[in-house]
Amino acid sequence: MGMLEGMRYSTYFVHCLKTAREYESVNATLLQKGGFIYQVMAGVYGYLPLGLRVLNKIEGIVREEMDKIAYEILLPSLSPMELWEKTGRHEKIDVLFSARGGNEASRAKNGAEYVLNSTHEELTVPILQQLAPSYRDLPKAVYQIQTKFRNEPRAKSGLLRGREFRMKDLYSFHLSEEDFGEFYDRMKEVYTRTFARLGLGEDTHMALASGGDFTNDYSHEFQAVCETGEDVIYFDEKEGVYYNREVASEELQASGQALTVSEVGNIFPLGTRFAEAFGYSVQDQDGKSRPVVMGSYGIGTSRVMGVLVEKFHDERGIMWPEQVAPFAVQLVSLGNDMEVLRWAQDVYSALEKAGLEVLFDDREASPGEKMADADLLGMPWRVVVSKRTGGQIELKQRSREVLRVVDLEEAIRLMADGAG
Amino acid sequence: MGMLEGMRYSTYFVHCLKTAREYESVNATLLQKGGFIYQVMAGVYGYLPLGLRVLNKIEGIVREEMDKIAYEILLPSLSPMELWEKTGRHEKIDVLFSARGGNEASRAKNGAEYVLNSTHEELTVPILQQLAPSYRDLPKAVYQIQTKFRNEPRAKSGLLRGREFRMKDLYSFHLSEEDFGEFYDRMKEVYTRTFARLGLGEDTHMALASGGDFTNDYSHEFQAVCETGEDVIYFDEKEGVYYNREVASEELQASGQALTVSEVGNIFPLGTRFAEAFGYSVQDQDGKSRPVVMGSYGIGTSRVMGVLVEKFHDERGIMWPEQVAPFAVQLVSLGNDMEVLRWAQDVYSALEKAGLEVLFDDREASPGEKMADADLLGMPWRVVVSKRTGGQIELKQRSREVLRVVDLEEAIRLMADGAG
Numbered sequence: 001m002g003m004l005e006g007m008r009y010s011t012y013f014v015h016c017l018k019t020a021r022e023y024e025s026v027n028a029t030l031l032q033k034g035g036f037i038y039q040v041m042a043g044v045y046g047y048l049p050l051g052l053r054v055l056n057k058i059e060g061i062v063r064e065e066m067d068k069i070a071y072e073i074l075l076p077s078l079s080p081m082e083l084w085e086k087t088g089r090h091e092k093i094d095v096l097f098s099a100r101g102g103n104e105a106s107r108a109k110n111g112a113e114y115v116l117n118s119t120h121e122e123l124t125v126p127i128l129q130q131l132a133p134s135y136r137d138l139p140k141a142v143y144q145i146q147t148k149f150r151n152e153p154r155a156k157s158g159l160l161r162g163r164e165f166r167m168k169d170l171y172s173f174h175l176s177e178e179d180f181g182e183f184y185d186r187m188k189e190v191y192t193r194t195f196a197r198l199g200l201g202e203d204t205h206m207a208l209a210s211g212g213d214f215t216n217d218y219s220h221e222f223q224a225v226c227e228t229g230e231d232v233i234y235f236d237e238k239e240g241v242y243y244n245r246e247v248a249s250e251e252l253q254a255s256g257q258a259l260t261v262s263e264v265g266n267i268f269p270l271g272t273r274f275a276e277a278f279g280y281s282v283q284d285q286d287g288k289s290r291p292v293v294m295g296s297y298g299i300g301t302s303r304v305m306g307v308l309v310e311k312f313h314d315e316r317g318i319m320w321p322e323q324v325a326p327f328a329v330q331l332v333s334l335g336n337d338m339e340v341l342r343w344a345q346d347v348y349s350a351l352e353k354a355g356l357e358v359l360f361d362d363r364e365a366s367p368g369e370k371m372a373d374a375d376l377l378g379m380p381w382r383v384v385v386s387k388r389t390g391g392q393i394e395l396k397q398r399s400r401e402v403l404r405v406v407d408l409e410e411a412i413r414l415m416a417d418g419a420g
Numbered sequence: 421m422g423m424l425e426g427m428r429y430s431t432y433f434v435h436c437l438k439t440a441r442e443y444e445s446v447n448a449t450l451l452q453k454g455g456f457i458y459q460v461m462a463g464v465y466g467y468l469p470l471g472l473r474v475l476n477k478i479e480g481i482v483r484e485e486m487d488k489i490a491y492e493i494l495l496p497s498l499s500p501m502e503l504w505e506k507t508g509r510h511e512k513i514d515v516l517f518s519a520r521g522g523n524e525a526s527r528a529k530n531g532a533e534y535v536l537n538s539t540h541e542e543l544t545v546p547i548l549q550q551l552a553p554s555y556r557d558l559p560k561a562v563y564q565i566q567t568k569f570r571n572e573p574r575a576k577s578g579l580l581r582g583r584e585f586r587m588k589d590l591y592s593f594h595l596s597e598e599d600f601g602e603f604y605d606r607m608k609e610v611y612t613r614t615f616a617r618l619g620l621g622e623d624t625h626m627a628l629a630s631g632g633d634f635t636n637d638y639s640h641e642f643q644a645v646c647e648t649g650e651d652v653i654y655f656d657e658k659e660g661v662y663y664n665r666e667v668a669s670e671e672l673q674a675s676g677q678a679l680t681v682s683e684v685g686n687i688f689p690l691g692t693r694f695a696e697a698f699g700y701s702v703q704d705q706d707g708k709s710r711p712v713v714m715g716s717y718g719i720g721t722s723r724v725m726g727v728l729v730e731k732f733h734d735e736r737g738i739m740w741p742e743q744v745a746p747f748a749v750q751l752v753s754l755g756n757d758m759e760v761l762r763w764a765q766d767v768y769s770a771l772e773k774a775g776l777e778v779l780f781d782d783r784e785a786s787p788g789e790k791m792a793d794a795d796l797l798g799m800p801w802r803v804v805v806s807k808r809t810g811g812q813i814e815l816k817q818r819s820r821e822v823l824r825v826v827d828l829e830e831a832i833r834l835m836a837d838g839a840g
Binding site for chain 2: 038040044047048049052055074077078080093094097100102113127131147
């Protein structure tokens with residue numbers, strides 16, 4: 001196609017910015033140096049091709065899991081202030097953004113001010129009220145993967161705390177607390193499986209946290225163990241339960257069983273508060289009117305991307321889990337010898353034919369620069385083609401130090417097996 | 421999975437709102453009656469599951485075509501006012517939205533006002549300036565499929581003119597006018613193929629239109645012939661070229677060769693205006709500094725959805741082109757006889773096994789209601805299972821009146837062939 005010649009580094013929109021400065025968070029630094037994201041302003045990023053591939057893989061896994069339990073919809077970012085006046089949250093949410101005409105001409109034509117949604121309860125309730133008016137229509141659950149806005153005063157943590165960020169939010173609607181409770185427990189399982197698939201599995205813990213304004217119950221946070229995390233949870237050995245520091249007892253805090261963590265998801269019992277604000281009640285089978293019981297369930301998909309980098313990196317760069325890596329393999333050709341380049345081209349074709357996603361670093365750059373870039377970008381496998389290994393290739397996993405010199409077929413077999 | 425039992429009408433989030441009123445545009449009326457979209461406020465819609473399936477299919481086709489010529493990125497909706505001050509468009513665009521703290525507490529924490537982007541030249545130029553600083557990096561083209569915001573004073577045309585809408589926007593960057601011209605011509609072909617695949621092919625015409633502020637050249641609009649369209653184009657037989665009414669000569673307008681059309685895409689030569697505003701110049705091979713030449717290329721993906729409904733409907737409802745239909749088949753069981761229901765279930769499984777996407781109307785509703793809903797929703801094929809056809813089924817295309825009574829295998833063969 002001329003401009004696009006496969007995923008070759010020389011033509012692909014990859015650009016490691018060695019000049020990029022150090023930022024306050026590891027994920028901001030590495031993701032910008034590696035050309036995954038571009039900072040438009042504090043807390044607001046664009047996703048470049050490599051970063052968008054990661055985000056799409058994360059959201060693809062989340063979508064597959066949510067499709068098993070809810071229907072996907074896509075809600076707007078703008079909404080009328082009146083919807084928020086019903087719950088009072090137009091005043092209460094102190095990071096709420098609003099949108100209005102951006103200059104005098106625009107405001108002269110339409111002077112209204114709208115909410116730029118930070119969450120979507122105020123939209124889902126009236127929609128369900130219209131589309132699920134009868135007890136026969138419940139339970140129902142809808143979700144979306146969409147952009148959210150928060151007027152964060154300090155947004156200095158890369159993808160961890162943004163003014164604009166990506167989120168999966170799910171809302172469930174039930175006839176009774178009992179039915180809600182069953183669904184809520186199923187969501188705990190769905191979340192546990194989702195985080196496992198995202199590569200956050202073994203040391204992501206469900207912790208009890210404050211239910212906020214909505215309920216006297218606890219909410220549940222999913223907290224990934226992470227050295228640079230912003231949160232602390234305590235394990236109660238007797239109960240076998242984790243507590244967020246905010247709700248942990250003084251005894252538990254004193255016991256010192258603390259883990260530094262980063263939040264990747266949360267689930268909230270909302271009770272009947274929203275249904276009551278909107279007058280969403282249904283008649284049950286006995287003709288009795290009941291306000292609908294709700295829950296909400298969030299996963300910050302762009303935040304997950306940031307947390308993965310915080311967790312999986314070393315001093316040289318990122319180490320993406322296989323499931324969300326932009327490519328499985330970074331293929332590196334060393335030297336400008338035409339024979340090596342042609343051979344590298346054959347290896348590239350063979351890897352792609354074997355179903356592996358390959359980023360081919362075919363630049364005229366020094367071996368040191370190419371190896372450093374491969375470590376920075378963090379694909380799970382590195383394949384090096386050069387003169388010095390005879391007809392064989394060098395195979396290395398990003399997360400291990402072992403370097404193998406093997407035949408191409410053997411390399412493909414090892415990568416397909418995911419074997420170290 | 422309990423709550424989700426395949427794509428059955430009775431449990432799926434489908435709800436034909438017979439009570440929905442008539443709106444000013446056909447697409448707003450039919451898409452809301454059919455439960456494809458939900459109006460949150462004038463010009464702002466949510467996509468319900470059926471509508472999101474259509475939008476995803478449209479955007480999937482657009483993505484496949486754009487991937488052949490550009491790299492996908494995802495840019496934010498918020499940007500700092502300073503970027504727009506460089507081009508002066510913060511004052512000039514009279515439908516620009518801005519975002520700021522939505523209440524006093526929020527504004528007290530961060531009082532800044534940001535642009536809510538209606539287009540993304542002001543973001544792509546500085547990104548390319550950083551990532552493609554050398555002539556060796558050019559040409560480059562990037563695109564995104566993303567949400568756009570415009571403070572439209574009147575937004576009464578359903579998905580045709582929104583305050584918030586979905587759009588594919590592509591930006592190309594070139595060393596010379598010649599290189600730009602070649603790319604621009606290739607984009608004409610890409611667009612022609614894209615609209616053909618979207619079902620808008622044969623009577624979508626490329627028309628010359630004003631280049632706007634950017635250039636003395638024409639821009640090019642892609643105009644779908646549509647009775648309810650908002651635009652008029654004239655065919656110049658001598659030149660073999662269509663002109664938008666705005667730029668057509670008086671003689672041509674008098675000749676009466678007018679077509680009523682609806683715009684589905686446009687491509688713009690931008691010259692060096694944006695590069696100059698941002699100081700984006702590269703040194704060419706001879707060491708001479710040249711401002712970068714740009715083009716921009718838009719397709720309103722949600723608008724395409726609206727135009728398809730405007731074009732393809734009758735008095736009973738929508739007639740989706742096969743490529744973008746939410747499901748290929750609406751399967752309807754008539755009567756509450758258990759034998760018929762079991763048989764319909766078998767037909768459902770067989771159709772899905774044959775690779776057809778099926779919406780199964782398994783409700784306890786009258787035949788009249790079910791047939792009316794199938795016509796309203798507009799899947800390309802309707803399969804009816806009832807007692808009166810013996811062991812056979814009724815097969816009908818939405819766009820034709822012919823009704824066939826055939827064996828299941830024959831029905832599958834006919835649908836796979838797309839044969840009328």
